[in-house]
Amino acid sequence: MKIDEELPPLPELEYINLRSNKIPNMETLERLYQFPNLQDISVLNNPVEQNATSFNLLVAEVLIKRPKIKRFC
Numbered sequence: 001m002k003i004d005e006e007l008p009p010l011p012e013l014e015y016i017n018l019r020s021n022k023i024p025n026m027e028t029l030e031r032l033y034q035f036p037n038l039q040d041i042s043v044l045n046n047p048v049e050q051n052a053t054s055f056n057l058l059v060a061e062v063l064i065k066r067p068k069i070k071r072f073c
Helices: 026-034 055-065
Strands: 015-017 039-043
Touching: 026 055
Parallel strands: 015 039
Antiparallel strands: none
16 A cells, blocks of 8 residues: 555554655645544654654654644654
């Protein structure tokens, strides 16, 4: 499954580990916000994380757009 394609409904999804994938940017990452119970996302070793000016700014951008996130790495 690719994030840039239509994602299936996963209403109970709370955690997703996307380490070492090819998530290119915030727009792609934001597609995960459709899951209402998602609280924990890992995107380490992805272009979105590696190309960020700083990881703290990336975390702040995620938390501003999705305050329900409890853990983002």
